[in-house]
Amino acid sequence: MVKNIFQYLLFFSVGLLSAQLTRGTIQSGPIDYIDQLPEIPLCAVPGLTDSFIQNHMEKMKNEYPEIYRRMQIPPARKKAAQIGDLEKFWVMVDDGSGGTKSEEIVAELLAKGDHTAIWADTAEISNSTNISAALATSYIKLLEQETPAGSRNPSKGIYDLELEYFGSPPNYDGDGIVDFLFADIYSGAGGYFYPLDQTNQTGSNRRDIVYLDTQASVSYAQGTLSHELQHVIHYNYDQNETVQFNEGLSELATIICGGEYISHAHYLNQADKIGWNWDSDAAHYAMASLFSVYFVEQLGDGAIKEFIKLNAGTNPLRGLQAFDQLLRNHNIGQTHTEWLVDWFTANYLDNKSMNSKYGYDLWLPMRARYTAKHLSGNVESTGNTVQDYGSNYITYESSADSMEITFSATSSGTPYIRSIEYNDSSAVVNTLSNGVKHLVYHYKLDYDNDGVHDSLKVRSALFIVVNQESFSLKYDYVSTGTDASGWTGFEEIAHDDGELDLFTTSDGGEFGFLGWGNNSIGWGWGVKFDPKMAINQLVEIKIVIGFDQEFSGSTTPATADKDFNIHVWEILDDDGNIRDVMTPLYWSTQRASLTGDWTIIDMTPYKDELSNLGPIVVGVVEDDTVGTYFGMDHHVNDENYTYAFNYNDGGTLDELSQFTIGGESLSGWNYLFRTSFYIADNTVPHLTAGFMQNPVFTDELNLFIIGNSMLGSDYMTVTTKNAGYEEILDTHIMAGNDSILVTDNYQIHASGALDINVKGTMRYGRTNMDTTFTYNVNYILARVGGDIASRDGNYHIYMPENSLVEDGYVIVGNDDNSPATAKMRTALVDQIHSIYTVGPVGRDLEKGAKISIDMGTLDPETISIGYWDGDVWRELHSTLSADGRRMEAIGTHLGHYTLIPRGSGSPLAISEEDILPTEYTLYQNYPNPFNPETMIHYDLPKGGHVSLVIYDILGRELMHLVNQYQPAGRYNVLWDGNNAKGISAVSGVYFFRISSNGFFQTRKMVLSR
Structure with missing residues (x-):
């Protein structure tokens, strides 16, 4: 049956870029991803600097003079507001040109407790899904009465927990209340604390107040309550804390209060690409959060308040300077540069049983992603970069036993190199010197005092390259060794040439991406792969993928989800029936636009389900109404590996070759999917x-x-x-x-x-x-x-x-x-x-x-x-x-x-x-020259007595090979190089002569010993 597909998208850049700019992260953990996670700051605090406030006020004064005049009027407020009261507030909103402006709104007090109050813009109460009178009451309960089961103390509210762990809010307005205002704040801000409100300057609301976006989900709003309250508290002790610690501690506050925090997978999945310098994206928030979690677990909960309140005389200490003082206070014997080495180690190992410094009590969704994984001990790698205060992770999965490796800095500054080498019974930690060859080899202790120190075989090795400088470094490394791990190969299976091809329809139209289109929930596509070796593990999936809102002319909102479900299927029969090899995985990306690059999905966390596979189909199935499209490639041999899934809700696979577009067959076309496998070959070779x-x-x-x-x-x-x-x-x-x-x-x-x-x-x-x-x-x-x-x-x-x-x-x-x-x-x-x-x-x-x-x-x-x-x-x-x-x-x-x-x-x-031969013939012996034996062949057209004699060069008889009657036929006789007495003949020229029924013939041969 021929099927028709009508959804396709134009794409005019046919070459795939070599850089892998986007990486997909498998969902797992407390809140792996907030579905509506903005592309720009979750919390606006990092951007609300003194210079921002100054420029913002200049903008209001010059572009909105009437509003600015009203902003200069001190706000009117009641001393003791009651539920149902209305008050005016200044909030920052979109200006319609990609920037911000201040706007006055009217807000209603929806709920109030002993220490907190919930306000909402009256224009938003009926339109928002995260604020209402009932929700406001639930927020007060969360703030003042109880927190989720995952908090440090579920019988306490957020306010009391933060009072215990972080400190007290400033109480600038003297009412002992922290106000939480829900409003439609400017795009990209999930919430913010505005330092201007702690002053009497123009535009200040002159109170302890936090702003939350009415466009966020309820669960996100709940997490924002604890996050922003920490900013208020921190400001009371240090008005200029560095962003890494301020945001990290705010995320830690959410964790302590049992809220939904940004998954640490955002950072761990690209840890080798993230430095200390701040970018307002999910990865840097996750990095700051994880750093705070680590130092609090190592130093104790009391270290939070201690850090926040650190002073040098009358001036607050902040950032890494304050952190160094904290380490001195706890007699750690390290500065932040040395502390980083242990932190980066914990991010990869997460194993406190090895060393209490090398792991977490908090559950991590994944370990830090490796920078390079080698199955061979013989490697030469040049031009590597490690970011400022960042790390690289280089693993040797083969046996690193007796491997020699040298790391060499190639720019100013020298990275710190730590190795963790795993032998049969333990792990050994070493520090490598720049430019000095390191031998991976372990000795046992002489437990039985017999003077013998046996070696322990090193099974694998991890090298952590740490940049202890505030600027990026470059380095090379070279290793020589053996290949002896359980895995003996890493194989990427591809059915494409790496370039996107354009499909041409009968009317001359061209497109490079194809999909079901919008509103195709439960439909999908898959590509078949065969690892061929019985011992294998699926470790990576690569796809060239686009979402409907990323193409020109799309009516899908830019903020719509970019996600789908990943399946790994086994084909059961020729009718396309399948079964899931593992539980389907939800996948999401927060990328800004279509790049045309490979999207890489790490499957190593699921090795137990994805090992020793036969032929499989890797599938992508729509989980919502937003269409997903795939880059196309025309196979040089017109082979088909791509399947449609659940076409017309059939629940089976149909080959792409059965479909047509505009009357043109899709036979020979495939989607740009690739898979990578670890391979082991234990076959006894033959x-x-x-x-x-x-x-x-x-x-x-x-x-x-x-x-x-x-x-x-x-x-x-x-x-x-x-x-x-x-x-x-x-x-x-x-x-x-x-x-x-x-x-x-x-x-x-x-x-x-x-x-x-x-x-x-x-x-x-x-x-x-x-x-x-x-x-x-x-x-x-x-x-x-x-x-x-x-x-x-x-x-x-x-x-x-x-x-x-x-x-x-x-x-x-x-x-x-x-x-x-x-x-x-x-x-x-x-x-x-x-x-x-x-x-x-x-x-x-x-x-x-x-x-x-x-x-x-x-x-x-x-x-x-x-x-x-x-x-x-x-x-x-x-x-x-x-x-x-x-x-x-x-x-x-x-x-x-x-x-x-x-x-x-x-x-x-x-x-x-x-x-039967037709004439007498004596043939040349073979081989000739020979040592030690040779074959002599002759033909007899009729029976008779046959004599075959060997002579030396002087004509002396050496051996009578044949002396008997033989019937007609073809014969061969072996001469073993010995005379009649069994003594070996010497090297030289010899003759062999046949006679039978009056036929005589002689030939020469050479014995060469």
């Missing part, structure tokens, strides 16, 4: 080899190296030796089969031995292999004929004169394995002997060739020589050789021969002419 010989240019071969697991041209070196020529060959993986390595058009140089040596490992293996496959090569003149034997001496073929149509190379090897031999091996039900291959395979012989195979310990009464004709094994008429060691038969083709159980093959009809 290699075989084979060849395909050019039937015309017989000196040209295609060689095949076949493994029992995945191979890679970068992991193996193939070397050939032939007649003194040694070559390293270029190889590539065979299309459609990544267990076969191919080298094209190797050229034979001369007759003699051909060795193919293979060194290296499987693509994901650890075991080093060094295997040599041996062949014999002989250039045979058609008019003369000739013979060739296998390197093990067990197979021999003798071709009489004119049996070949033309001169050429003949090759023989045993147990050939190539794509063409798979059927042959399957058909050989009971393999009792090696299979010998003589090439060019399939070549017809004009005259029958004598085939001889050593039968070893097999019973000659139960075996025959078999020939593979391409479809079935043919059984040749076979006889026992005169010496009783070999089976002999006549073959009419070059190809595959072996010994088979008698009666197991189809009979092969051979003419009498092929079996």
